[in-house]
Amino acid sequence: MIALVVHLELAPSHEAAFDELMRTTLDGIRALEPGTLVYALTADPARPAIRILLEVYRDEAAFRAHEAQPHVGAFLDARGALLARPAEVDWLEVRDLATGPAA
Template sequence: MASGYALVVRFTLRDTSAARQFDDLVAQTIEGIRTEAGTLVYTVHTPVDEPLVRVFYELYADREAFQAHEDQAHTQHFLEAREAHLSSVEVTFLNELDGLSKRPETEQS
C-alpha cells in the first residue's frame, strides 16, 4: 500500500467572529471534498486552549489526487474566501517514515 501524500495546515483566525465564519466555510467545503475519490483523510481539529486555531490533516492517495483536490471548484472557493478570516497560515508537507494503517475488517466467506 502506498504511503500517500500528506500535509498539515495550521490556520490562525483573526477573532471569534472570523472563527465562526471560517468554520461555516469549512463545513460547506467538506461537502464537496466527500466526493473526491483520492482524498483519504481530511479532518479539522481545534487545539486544546487555542480557540482561534484550526489544524487540518489531509491525506491523499498520491500527489495527483492532491492536485485534483486543489483543482476542484469547492477548493478554489475555499482558498479565496478563507483569506478574509485569517491572521496566518502555515503549511507543512509530510514524508512518512513509519506507521500503521488499519483497514476495516472485511467479511470472510
C-alpha cells in the same frame, strides 16, 4: 501517499465563519474526491482561534485533483479574510497509514 498539516490562526471573532466555510468544503471533498484519504478539521479547545487541517492524499495526482476542485478554490479565495496571518503548511511523506475496519 502525501500528507499536509496546515496550521491556521483565525482572525478574532471569525471562528464560526471559518468553520461554516470548512463544512461546505468538506461536503465537496466527501462527494467528489476519492483520492483524498483523510481531510480532518481539528480545533484546540484551549486556543479557540487555532485550526489545524490534517490532509492525506493517495498520491500527487490526487492532491492536484483536490486543488483543481471548485469547492477548494472557493475555500482558498474566502479563507484569507478569516485568517490572522498566512497559513503555515508542513508537507510530509506518508510512510504507513492504518484505518479502522469499515463499519
